[in-house]
Amino acid sequence: MKVYKLETNPGIYSSNAYLILGDWNKLEDINALVDTGSDPFIHGHIKRINTGVGKVQLDKIILTHTHFDHIGGVNTLQKMYGCQVLAYTKYDEKIRLIHDGEILHLGDNYFEVIHAPGHSSDSICLYNKSEGILFSGDTQIRINSTDGTYTPEFVNTIKRLAELKISVIYPGHGDPLRENPEGVIQNTLKTIEQSRIYNPQVKNDFFNSSQTKNKKFNYAFSSIE
Numbered sequence: 001m002k003v004y005k006l007e008t009n010p011g012i013y014s015s016n017a018y019l020i021l022g023d024w025n026k027l028e029d030i031n032a033l034v035d036t037g038s039d040p041f042i043h044g045h046i047k048r049i050n051t052g053v054g055k056v057q058l059d060k061i062i063l064t065h066t067h068f069d070h071i072g073g074v075n076t077l078q079k080m081y082g083c084q085v086l087a088y089t090k091y092d093e094k095i096r097l098i099h100d101g102e103i104l105h106l107g108d109n110y111f112e113v114i115h116a117p118g119h120s121s122d123s124i125c126l127y128n129k130s131e132g133i134l135f136s137g138d139t140q141i142r143i144n145s146t147d148g149t150y151t152p153e154f155v156n157t158i159k160r161l162a163e164l165k166i167s168v169i170y171p172g173h174g175d176p177l178r179e180n181p182e183g184v185i186q187n188t189l190k191t192i193e194q195s196r197i198y199n200p201q202v203k204n205d206f207f208n209s210s211q212t213k214n215k216k217f218n219y220a221f222s223s224i225e
């Protein structure tokens, strides 16, 4: 499998966009894009890559979530290539819904869809077991401070990622993480387990109660330990 981090428009705030191809550009390989970035700028780079003779340059677009900086180029690229667009929410007519645990054929390999709520409720990660590749979208992989507050859903997401064998993480922003990705996730899990966990049910009680402000704050956040 080959993964290209595509050049995005330096003048516009954009997520990363990754092109996945098979090693030998076989006819049966699925040329797939993970996120499009903010605009169709990446099209120029896709054109310069050898995506296989007699093959559609782009078969599928998979969105890690539907924030504007990840999906801005979808409509134009979809029209250009006539490709399928897959996402966890049907924010548009053309979306083909994907669900947790679904296996997707991308490039010359297979990826599992991992629903990863936290950054947004529709966030997913894509995981390839045989090569240990994780596309993490905007899921916060590296957390070093216990000052933050996290939802139980996010803690659960990190717990699931911490069980995977990973050799490289391709994030939604910044450079690929090749150095000890599993250690980074383990450290993040440890850190958030020592942080405050947001509990929406307790927050409602907080607004309805007549406790002192300080006490209310303690009710609103509880450590998971």
Ligand SMILES: [Zn+2]
Residues within 6 Å of the ligand: 065, 067, 119, 138
């Ligand atoms: Zn985002």
